[in-house]
Amino acid sequence: MKKAALLSIAMLGLTACSQGVQTMTDRTASPCGDKPNCVSTQDNREKYQLSPFVITSNTSIDSIEAAALQISGAKTAVKEDNYLRIECTSKIMRFVDDLELRIEGDRLLVRSESRVGYSDFGVNRKRAEQLRELLKAEKLIQ
Known part of the structure; x- marks a missing residue:
């Protein structure tokens, strides 16, 4: 019984530290690090690279947000100008990943990282x- 209680406390502690990031710099233009837990349209390395997202003329950060919030566990964390950070929380372990999106010209920069x-x-x-x-x-990208 003691082992189960200790394990529960440890798991709660691990998941609690991954929640609620109040401030985070915009990393959409940055390539991923060396851990295989990230993908980005701005990374040239094959295992981290995403194909470009070319937006259509009617695309706004609001329409992108509406589409992104359809992803399971997604909620808006930051929305300002042409930047959006969506926190995606896993169902069982409650791990949080950051989906960062920025409109730049006719491109949507996309970065998703654990x-x-x-x-x-x-x-x-x-x-x-x-x-x-x-x-x-939604015809927001080509």
Whole structure:
């Protein structure tokens, strides 16, 4: 019984430290680090690279936000000018990943990264491609 209680406390502590980031600098233009838990349209390395998101003329940060919030566990953390940070929380372990989006000209810069851990088992790439499909369905990207 003591082991179960200690394990529960440890898990709560781990998940609590990954929640509620109040300030975070915009990293949309930055390539990913060396851990396989990030993908970005701004990274040239194959395992981190996302194909460009070319936006249509009617695309706004509001319309992108509406599409992104359809992703499971997504909530808006920061929205200012042409920048959006969506926090995506996993259902079971409550891990938080950051999906950062910025409109620059006719491109949408996309960066999705796990806050904790080494590998994300492809979750961030799947999320970015799900966003691509949602944006295509709304005719917000080509």
